[in-house]
Amino acid sequence: MKNKASTLINETNGELAFKLFSFSDDSNFDHIQRHNYYSIILLLKGEAQLQIELEKYTISNKKVICISPYQPYSLKSIKLISGIVLNFHSDFFCTYKHQNEIETEGILFHNIFGPSFFNLPNEETLLNIMTQMELEITHGKIGQHESLVSYLKIFLISILRIKNLDTDSEKIASKGNSKPQILQSLINSIEANYKTKHTPKDYSEVLNISSTVLSKLVKDYFNKTLTKLIAQRIVVEAKRELYLTSKSVKEVAFLLGYTDEYYFSRFFKKQVGVSPNIYRKTVGFAKAER
Structure with missing residues (x-):
């Protein structure tokens, strides 16, 4: 070039x-x-x-x-x-x-x-x-x-x-470490439950492992906190809904387990850097409905 x-x-x-x-x-x-x-x-x-x-x-x-x-x-x-x-x-x-x-x-x-x-x-x-x-x-x-x-x-x-x-x-x-089986179970659990389970405690209970041990494994392998990992998965789905559909922010929030639209908007902005409405305005939306 x-x-x-x-x-x-x-x-x-x-x-x-x-x-x-x-x-x-x-x-x-x-x-x-x-x-x-x-x-x-x-x-x-x-x-x-x-x-x-x-x-x-x-x-x-x-x-x-x-x-x-x-x-x-x-x-x-x-x-x-x-x-x-x-x-x-x-x-x-x-x-x-x-x-x-x-x-x-x-x-x-x-x-x-x-x-x-x-x-x-x-x-x-x-x-x-x-x-x-x-x-x-x-x-x-x-x-x-x-x-x-x-x-x-x-x-x-x-x-x-x-x-x-x-x-x-x-x-x-992962610094060359092989992935522990418990982390694969965590990934599967997050994929199955991210719309209803939002905290590290939720997943430690599902996997029957202490929050401290699970959080350390996540930090060592993924180089991020368990809280961040869960939040990122929720945000990925929020982005998808905001982009692909014309659902209101309130509807997207409810779909992802948040009853308070404004709490969800603050959460989204903290993770993404812009509000759900700005994200939709600048990235696009309802592509699948056109």
């Missing part, structure tokens, strides 16, 4: 729709930021400290980093970094709508049980697709959106295949 940005703007609202750009330092990422679109960063050279939410990692060249809308992150150079970034808004390509075709949600994006980055053994295929995207943005006219969406689908499928082959990705996040 040439060292420049290729950008498409949504003409209806003036917001970013799709963007490709290369970087040769950390000036774009050296402070915590949140965007209302998806970002995929290819770190091709160098070494950096990656912070996602409150989690910090030291990563080196040949990595793919996947950032979800409004997920706070920074990337600070340790050894001079360079690579390429692909940004796209949900209005340009709805990952939820295409989840049956390309299972990105919960794997590449909003993956609360695994790292947001993984190894990139060979970047040639991805760079070739990005080059075609850049050409389409520069020269494409008829059917440009459809063509770019097709390339984006191929790109997402390609990185999903790369991630599935990366046996080191969980070791990166």
Whole structure:
């Protein structure tokens, strides 16, 4: 790719729709930021400290980093970094709508049980697709959106295949420890009960283990607190409902086990950084109903 940005703007609202750009330092990422679109960063050279939410990692060249809308992150150079970034808004390509075709949600994006980055053994295929995207943005006219969406689908499928082959990705996040069976039971329990059980005590009772022991295991393996893990799962579903449906915030709150709409809104804003209404306004909503 040439060292420049290729950008498409949504003409209806003036917001970013799709963007490709290369970087040769950390000036774009050296402070915590949140965007209302998806970002995929290819770190091709160098070494950096990656912070996602409150989690910090030291990563080196040949990595793919996947950032979800409004997920706070920074990337600070340790050894001079360079690579390429692909940004796209949900209005340009709805990952939820295409989840049956390309299972990105919960794997590449909003993956609360695994790292947001993984190894990139060979970047040639991805760079070739990005080059075609850049050409389409520069020269494409008829059917440009459809063509770019097709390339984006191929790109997402390609990185999903790369991630599935990366046996080191969980070791990166878990410091090389194998996952205790109790944590798999916890994951299954959170998936089954997050709409009704919201506290560490709830899950320690379900699994018949002390809250202290369970919380320590979660912190050691996932590098986050059990409270945060539970909250993230609730927020993932809240985002999905806010994006895919026209349910009111009160209805979404009730669906997730909150009888107080305002308490839920404060909880959501604390986790995401913006209110449910702002999230819906800036990311989009009711895509499945149109």
